[in-house]
Amino acid sequence: MSAISTSRSEALYRALPPDPTDDDNRLSRDVDRSSIESDHPPPESPLDRRIQCVYFMLGCAALLPWNAMITATPFFISRLTGSPLRATFSSYLSSSFTGCMLLFVARATATSKQTSPSRRFFISTVSLTVLVALLFLSTFTRVPPALFFSFVIINGICQAGGAAFLSTAVYAGASLFGAPYMQALMAGQAAVAVAVSGVQVLSSAASVWGTTPGSIATLIADGNTGNGAAEESSARIFFGISTVFLIATIMAYGWLTTLPAYKNKVGVLERQIKALSFSDSDEERRALVSTGLTPDPPNGRMQLWRVFKANIIYEFAACYGFAVTLAVFPPITVSILSTNPNMHPLLFSAVHFLVFNLGDFAGRYICSFPQLIVWSARRVLTTSLLRTFFIPIFLICNVQRPSATVPTTPIIGSDLLYMLILATFGLTNGYVSTLCMLGAPSLEHNPRLKGRREDVDVAATLASFSIIVGLAVGSFSSFAVRAAICDCNPFRH
Known part of the structure; x- marks a missing residue:
């Protein structure tokens, strides 16, 4: 936490010299400088570590539902033994x-100017707390596989709604505070994944302690269908911890809203909503617009479209990067087993989640160093596109094909090499996504915003929406990738 809450001021984010060959800088020189100077926001306040820490927690809470669901995949699968849904459960869950x-994010984005951020946060987080608590209670009971499948999918859909509205609220607030707070928010999203998967590794190790090589071989031969006791114990621990953390986050955010700095920065959104709620006539609404408080709904839609077009490169880069990630992680990577016959599949799966999440966290954390930030939208897009090569690389690892009748030899047969590839995959995921979230709403480094302060929170919200689009596209793409593995994987011999 202390590494994230560093004493660097936001001014460091402005220390990079312009690249005369960069297309973005050429575009910047074409912008009317006088209009930018007139609309340029006042200097930012000194970095407040307390607020940065809270946004770190908010980042954890925003992505906790997704990480809790995918990290608990071995537990969910263990409860589906004997069901035809077991093989494709990961793809159904992520999709x-x-x-x-x-x-939900589309709805939340469209109504972001009509709902109080604090109200949206509290309702969403309380809902998520109840849903995660239900998953915790499910580890104590057993129901038929079909009923359990429906319960998990419905619970996941409800959590998706809560996470969507929560994310739009916290992204908007962080963007108004500035880049260091946005970076802390992004780092928190990765940190929660590390924490959850770390707990899973420890609980998995304790659960499989003393397992003999013979029982492991039998488990693998039976298609990794054990009694589920180890998976159940592991899931119970991190679902319980997740519930407690969400309660702590609600308390931390409640404290944040009492600070004068929050009221000055984010409170303006609250005041805009209250002002509009008392406007019953078109004349009153137009009067509010004339005072610069907030646009009416039609102008709000025009603003969304204008910012979307201006930031299309950042938005596509964020979308594509996550599409590549979700195409293989975790639907495909959970089917990759260790080449060491003495390694328990549950422990190997838990370690694989931890390695990816550590890489993802490292990718987001390095963006706290100004020298490592790439502000050029086109360079960020290029990096995002290059991640496509990870897909065939994973397919030549030790992927287990359900239809295979004889053991196959993977081209990449080293567990260490596989983990290095996975760590790099996670690092580039975190790095690209953070660059997109830092660059899209930056008035200082994104000339496409043309210095419009009122577009900052909208740009951040649209960038986060693009990430969700990428997650959805990648999840549905995983069905095609899995079909290629099951039917005719040309990368194995």
Whole structure:
């Protein structure tokens, strides 16, 4: 936490010299400088570590539902033993979660100027707390596989709704505070994944302690269908911890809203909503617009479209990067087993989640160093596109094909090499996504915003929406990738 809450001021984010060959800088020189100077926001306040820490927690809470669901995949699968849904459960879970979250985020984005951020936060977080608590209670009971499948999918869809509205609220607030707070928010999203998967590794190790090589071989031969006791114990621990953390986050945010700095920065959104709620006539609404408080709904839609077009490169880069990630992680990577016959599949799966999440966290954290930030939208897009090569690389690892009748030899047969590839995959995911979230709403480094202060929170919200689109596209793409593995994987011999 202390590494994230560093004493660097936001001014460091402005220390990079312009690149004369960069297309973005050429575009910047074409912008009317006088209009930018007139609309340029006042200097930012000194960095407040307390607020940065709270936004770190908010980042954790925003992505906790997704990480809790995918990290608990071994537990969910263990409860589906004997069901035909077991083989494709991961794809169904990620597709339903991200697909519905896309719809919820679209709604949340369209109504972001009509709802109080604090009200949206509290309702969403309380809902998530109840839903995660239900998953915790599910580890104590057993129901038929079909009923359990429905329960998990419905719970995931409801969590997607809560996470969507929560994300739009916290992204808007962080963007108004500035880049260091946005970076802390992004780092928190990765940190919660590290924490959850770390707990899973420890609980998995304790659960499989003393397992003999013979029993492991039998488990693998039976298609990794054990009694589920180890998976159940692991899931119970991190679902319980997740519930407690969400309660702590609600308390931390409640304290944040009492600070004068929050009222000055984010409170303006609250005042805009209250002002509009008392406007019953078109004349009153137009009067509010004339005072610069907030646009009416038609102008709000025009603003969304204008900012979307201006930031299309950042938005596509964020979308594509996550589409590549979700195409293989976790629906495909959970089917990759260790080449060491003495490694328990549950422990290997838990370690694989931890390695990816550590890489993802590292990618987001390095963006706290100004020298490592790339502000050029086109360079960020290029990096995002290059991540496509990870897909065939994972397919030549030790992927287990359900239809295979004889053991196959993977081209990449080293567990260490596989983990290095996975760590790099996570690092580039975190790095690209953070660059997009930092660059899209930056008045200082994104000339496409043309110095419009009122577009900052909208740009951040649209960038986060693009990430959700990428998650949904990648989740549905995983069905095609899995079909290629099951039917005719040309990368194995």
